[in-house]
């Protein structure tokens with residue numbers, strides 16, 4: 001298999017994803033630049049507070065129309081965000097029940113993205129910090145119906161703790177295929193959840209790999225490794241993430257960084273370097 005792809009349930013998906021949060025009016029332009037740079041995985045959400053999903057859709061439609069990419073080459077992921085994570089710009093009726101909200105949000109995502117099927121449909125996060133509320137399970141049930149109808153190839157969940165992921169996997173008839181979490185080196189890069197995912201064939205997507213780990217990435221041990229490998233710190237982190245089994249996200253707004261982030265397939269970290277980075281918080 002191409003080292004830029006990873007396989008999930010026999011289907012190949014890109015092993016690096018471009019994230020579109022916080023780009024506001026620049027969303028369309030930056031998504032286009034990311035596609036031009038070579039990203040084929042795109043992450044967004046139907047949550048106007050942090051994302052502009054319609055801007056992502058406009059960039060994708062134009063890129064398909066002018067032959068830059070084909071729909072089949074893309075991995076398009078979006079999210080359902082419950083009321084607690086939204087501002088007043090809701091993609092559903094606030095008074096509707098959970099399942100109706102999911103159906104409305106999903107229909108609006110298809111419109112924004114101008115596509116017929118989502119590759120990965122993600123629950124943005126459970127509504128409580130520990131455990132799952134009945135409404136979380138109702139939301140998941142509605143997502144499962146979308147999946148069963150063939151409108152979403154995979155389901156995913158974000159911002160979850162191990163107990164919540166375990167509960168979801170036990171209670172769901174369709175367990176998540178993706179987990180998307182902020183990845184802190186201080187927790188061994190979400191060690192327990194990654195191990196759980198590995199056992200179950202779930203793909204772990206890590207975000208904030210650079211920004212959540214400033215202290216660890218300032219360690220002399222990290223600087224020494226970067227110098228020895230001869231790559232940029234970001235390249236080392238993203239390559240490490242892939243070699244440790246993650247599908248990393250980057251949301252860079254800089255075209256030079258986009259190219260830099262994708263230029264990591266011509267080097268590999270040694271098993272020893274991967275081990276060192278796994279434990280960098282204690283270095």
Ligand SMILES: NC(=O)c1ccc[n+]([C@@H]2O[C@H](COP(=O)([O-])OP(=O)(O)OC[C@H]3O[C@@H](n4cnc5c(N)ncnc54)[C@H](OP(=O)(O)O)[C@@H]3O)[C@@H](O)[C@H]2O)c1
Nearest residue numbers: 019020021043158207208209234249250251252253254257
């Ligand atoms: N599920 C959730 O709740 C959730 C939450 C947060 C994020 N996400 C997803 O994850 C995506 C990525 O977000 P993130 O939190 O990882 O942060 P990010 O938006 O990618 O920010 C990375 C920061 O590092 C800087 N940077 C410097 N060198 C870089 C390099 N070579 N490559 C990349 N960045 C570099 C960037 O600046 P430049 O722009 O100047 O490069 C930027 O300030 C989001 O767009 C979103 O799709 C999901």
